[in-house]
Amino acid sequence: MRKVLGNLTYGLYALGVEAGGRKNMCIVNTAIQVSSEPAKITVALSKNNFSHDLVKEAKKFSISILDQETDREIFGRMGFSSGKDKDKFEDFPYGEDELKNPYLNQALGVLSAKVTDMVDVGSHTLFVGEVVQAIALKEGTPLTYTYYKQVKKGTVPKNAPTYAAATEEPKKQESATKRYRCAVCGYIYQENLPFEQLAEDYKCPVCNASKAAFKTVE
Structure with missing residues (x-):
């Protein structure tokens, strides 16, 4: 099942929301018209x-x-x-739509929506929203989930609906x-290049974490 589910295609987006003065944003791959x-x-958003x-x-x-040139720091x-x-959003510039939701200034464009329906689908809730504002920001090539994984070498957060289909362990190398x-x-x-020989200022190519954040894999 995982292999077949892994063939489904998606885009990648940043969802922004404001509620009672609290702002947040997360990366999603399940936004569709x-x-x-x-x-x-x-x-679809994880209940967690x-x-x-x-x-x-x-x-x-x-x-x-998002577009293919999206900075890895965003992820x-x-x-x-x-x-x-x-x-x-601390020390991070962003825009606000007419509903006061935050959005990425670096995006190709922004869609703002008011929720009209909510459907419990298990681990996630499916939110249906009517678009009330559309903002065009720049030209570019939309970022797909496949491009993110194969070209940007991106990984998947555990709360993503595609997590189980996309996080199989790579085969162990024959070397020690x-x-x-x-x-x-x-x-x-x-x-x-052996990891131990990397410069101390090495950063994770996906999330920009420091070298110290890496742990050995058994």
């Missing part, structure tokens, strides 16, 4: 996500459409840390060389 009249979009609770409370959200900041524990995994995002270092 489901109606043209009126224009409606849906997004802080953004899930805020969207459920505020009944609104924004979707920033680390917005996708692999929780807004419950930190302010993701140790492998190192980023404790923040799960990225496994598998380059030719």
Whole structure:
């Protein structure tokens, strides 16, 4: 089942939400348009996500459409840390839509929606929103989930609906060389240069975590 589910295609987006003065953002791959009249979009959020609770409370959200040039820091900041524990927007510039939801200034464009329906689908809630504002920001090529994994070598947060389908362990190397995994995002270092020989200022290529965040893989 995992192999077949892994063949489904997705885009990658940043969902922003504001509720009672609290702002948060997370990376999602389940935003799609489901109606043209009126224009409606849906997004699935894990019930374990802080953004899930805020969207459920505020009944609104924004979707920033990412492009292939999206800085990897965005994924680390917005996708692999929780807004419950930190302010993701500290020292980070962002825009606000007419509903006061935050959005990424670096995005191709933004869709702002008011929630009209919520459907419990198990581990996630499916939020249906009517689009009330569309903001075009720049030209570019939309980022797909496949490009993120194969070209950017990105990994998947544990709360993503595709987590089970996308996080199978890579085959162990035949050599005795140790492998190192980023404790923040799960990225496994598998380059030719031994990890121990990397410069101390090495950063995870996915989430920008420091070299100290890497742990050996048994």
